[in-house]
Amino acid sequence: MNPSLLDKIAARQAGICLYGFAPPKQATPPDRLAAIVAQQIARIESLRIDGLIVYDVQDEAERIATPRPFPFLPTLDPEIYAHRYLGPLAIPKIIYRSVSRDTPAGFVRWLGDVEAAPAPRISVLVGAPSQRSAVGLRLADAYDLARQHAPRLVLGGIAIAERHSRRFDEHERMLAKAQRGCRFFVTQAVYDVTSTKSLLSDYALGIERHAAPTVPVILTFSPCGSAKTLEFMQWLGIAFPRWLENELRYAANPLATSLELCRRIFAEVWDYARGKRLPLGVNVESVSIRKAEIDASIELLRDLQQHIARTER
Numbered sequence: 063m064n065p066s067l068l069d070k071i072a073a074r075q076a077g078i079c080l081y082g083f084a085p086p087k088q089a090t091p092p093d094r095l096a097a098i099v100a101q102q103i104a105r106i107e108s109l110r111i112d113g114l115i116v117y118d119v120q121d122e123a124e125r126i127a128t129p130r131p132f133p134f135l136p137t138l139d140p141e142i143y144a145h146r147y148l149g150p151l152a153i154p155k156i157i158y159r160s161v162s163r164d165t166p167a168g169f170v171r172w173l174g175d176v177e178a179a180p181a182p183r184i185s186v187l188v189g190a191p192s193q194r195s196a197v198g199l200r201l202a203d204a205y206d207l208a209r210q211h212a213p214r215l216v217l218g219g220i221a222i223a224e225r226h227s228r229r230f231d232e233h234e235r236m237l238a239k240a241q242r243g244c245r246f247f248v249t250q251a252v253y254d255v256t257s258t259k260s261l262l263s264d265y266a267l268g269i270e271r272h273a274a275p276t277v278p279v280i281l282t283f284s285p286c287g288s289a290k291t292l293e294f295m296q297w298l299g300i301a302f303p304r305w306l307e308n309e310l311r312y313a314a315n316p317l318a319t320s321l322e323l324c325r326r327i328f329a330e331v332w333d334y335a336r337g338k339r340l341p342l343g344v345n346v347e348s349v350s351i352r353k354a355e356i357d358a359s360i361e362l363l364r365d366l367q368q369h370i371a372r373t374e375r
């Protein structure tokens with residue numbers, strides 16, 4: 063029997079493969095919502111993945127002065143969407159939860175529901191998008207409450223290489239989150255190989271310095287098939303080196319170019335991490351709802367899985 067996602071996380075195993083997306087918009091008509099659910103279930107059932115990520119989408123308007131390229135529209139609650147609408151999928155779900163919108167009492171109630179679930183739940187807790195954001199619950203306090211009230215909850219954390227390139231302390235955040243109970247990390251979408259390798263280098267040194275256990279780091283990749291998608295990804299905070307941005311912006315076929323770049327970036331970072339004995343995994347998403355970019359995300363996931371299989375033999 064193949065090991066489950068929980069087994070792989072517990073064993074700090076490399077090669078975890080995930081697929082991620084945001085829930086549909088709250089205003090989606092019931093008949094359209096039913097069609098989306100059916101399409102997603104059929105798509106995911108065709109994949110050989112360890113788990114599914116369902117994001118908790120925030121407005122983030124206060125994070126950046128640049129106007130959002132696409133209007134923010136609230137989505138369905140990721141917990142409800144994952145376990146009610148996608149319930150027929152017999153696959154582990156990793157639910158993102160933005161704790162800055164919680165109160166301590168409300169978060170503890172949620173933890174009680176999670177702890178009472180038949181099987182252990184997996185969740186990535188997300189803090190406020192900006193220091194200027196109104197915060198109901200601090201991320202550090204949320205970790206403490208989770209340890210107290212839901213010991214069965216498997217916690218993951220966010221790792222952002224772009225933040226490391228500015229402050230050089232993201233590895234310290236990762237080590238601190240691991241001490242608070244995070245058992246894996248998921249990165250923001252990777253297009254800047256240098257900042258990603260720098261983060262992994264400092265993280266590996268920090269692990270050695272503090273004699274801390276390694277945990278899986280799941281690299282996120284997202285195809286970019288148009289100038290509009292590129293603009294949105296940059297607004298989200300994803301870093302594109304100038305040369306790479308030019309390759310995408312002026313390519314005859316941006317989507318094919320994006321896929322090739324993602325393959326090359328993953329191969330380079332994967333080999334680098336293996337040399338550092340860091341267990342990497344992969345998460346593929348599409349920030350676009352265009353069918354071509356969603357289909358490309360499936361193609362990319364399968365390509366990266368094949369790369370992992372070849373190098374792990």
